[in-house]
Amino acid sequence: MSRATxxxxxxxGGQVGVDLMDVLAGATPLGAATNFQPDGRVVTSDEFEVLGLTHHELDITDRDAVMRSVxxxxxxxxxxxxxxxxxxxAEEESARCFAVNSAGTESLSLAAHHHGAHLIALSTDxxxxxxxxxxxVEDDVTNPLNVYGASKRAGELLCSSGDTIVRTSWVMGVRGKNVVHVVADRAMSGASVRFVNDQTGTVTVAADLARALVTLVRERPGGLWxxxxxxxxxxFDVADFVGTTLGRGDDFAMAIATSELDPAPLATRPIRSDLVTAKFAHQWTALPEWRDGVARLVHDRALRPSGGAS
Ligand SMILES: NC(=O)c1ccc[n+]([C@@H]2O[C@H](COP(=O)([O-])OP(=O)(O)OC[C@H]3O[C@@H](n4cnc5c(N)ncnc54)[C@H](OP(=O)(O)O)[C@@H]3O)[C@@H](O)[C@H]2O)c1
Incomplete structure (x- = not known):
């Protein structure tokens, strides 16, 4: 019998991390699509031997600690x-943001390379x-508008050529702090919401991303995905969909322009940064449509052990 990976x-301990830990253990986290695995192979409880490290257990800005952990x-x-x-x-804490997202990622890549491990590092639209x-698409020219994006791009460039870099966007999980919880709480309290309708992107449900990451752990393809x-x-469409799912009418979500946000956000965000996922879908299977995923989040958030805030 082959040994566990x-x-x-x-x-x-983060939003994607808690769901990935569940999926690697063969469990189905809240918000996950039953039976969905992009490579079609069910995860068994003995396939992976997993060590998950929270921020408390490993500070990735400590290069020696990263090397020791690996x-x-x-x-x-x-x-x-x-x-x-x-x-x-991040706009006001640039040094700290770069220390984590750039230097920290470089440390992980160096440690992986040194110890013969394959690195899968997360990046962003x-x-x-x-x-x-x-x-x-993966090969498009980058040009980040904000400190966070610049720090993640620097992290990508500090990875080794054989590493796998996963760009994802607008991540939402049942156990994370995200827009679905904010909107659902307001929908259920009878309040209304205003959301920008001039920023276009791609939603990523954390549990679906976790399943995709398991496929990448198995396949270790290298390169950008x-x-x-x-x-x-x-x-706005996400907020409106959450409201509709919870039975609210047309008066729940109001569309506004980014220029109407008061106070204006510190970081500039791209107007249109949706990710084309055809490369992943062609190799394995496309992740479910975003409304399917958000509907799962709205449904499953009521099943959280606390039943309340994330
Ligand atoms: N969330 C999104 O919309 C989004 C979009 C695109 C890409 N991504 C990327 O996807 C990945 C996962 O994101 P996520 O949504 O799971 O984010 P998250 O919920 O913020 O989780 C990130 C985790 O990293 C930990 N962390 C922060 N600084 C650290 C350090 N110095 N050493 C060790 N751990 C540290 C945080 O711990 P503390 O909370 O205790 O600091 C947190 O548990 C990240 O690479 C992110 O950049 C996310």
Missing amino acids: RVLVTGA ATARPDVIVHLAAYTAVDR YVFDGNKGAGY NVANSGITTW
């Missing part, structure tokens, strides 16, 4: 999810400026 996960774990694959993700705060006017749910949308 050893997987080290950084950022295991030396001890001896993983076959590292899924690197740890990141500084506060997009607006915010490496693009949004001016293409169409969806972004866009991973997101199918279909493009705007923040």
